[in-house]
């Protein structure tokens with residue numbers, strides 16, 4: 001699942017999964033990636049079945065995420081007035097067994113939900129550290145008006 005340009009600046013890039021009798025290895029983010037946005041922090045997000053985490057957007061922060069357990073539905077919506085893909089949305093499922101990295105630029109609305117019956121786990125790299133006093137984040141309810149994706 002390699003796709004780009006459905007929403008300007010978003011990408012979904014396949015990660016190589018190396019498996020052997022010991023288990024598996026995958027590279028997530030490298031500083032020599034052509035699209036490396038700079039290091040901020042890495043954090044892990046577990047989400048229970050039936051839970052929707054949406055909607056969010058960041059003013060300055062670039063997110064990169066990958067599913068490392070279970071499956072996660074990802075929804076993205078572009079309402080940036082100056083974007084060539086204004087109005088576009090993406091709605092797809094990522095799977096720990098078919099690893100991808102999803103890149104989400106600042107100001108693109110995004111949300112996640114566990115797809116399936118087991119808790120999902122995302123590993124997330126952001127190009128800035130979470131500011132506890134003043135998060136670089138705007139939130140809307142998952143069922144807010146004006147979004148083209150129904151969770």
Ligand SMILES: Cc1cn([C@H]2C[C@H](O)[C@@H](COP(=O)(O)OP(=O)(O)O[C@H]3O[C@H](C)C(=O)[C@H](O)[C@H]3O)O2)c(=O)[nH]c1=O
Pocket residue numbers: 043045053054056112130137
């Ligand atoms: C991202 C982040 C969050 N937090 C705190 C802030 C809250 O007190 C708590 C998360 O609470 P909750 O699970 O209600 O969060 P969501 O509203 O689902 O959103 C969070 O998880 C989704 C998946 C997002 O991508 C958001 O960026 C993130 O804020 O962890 C931290 O202490 N450090 C961090 O780096």
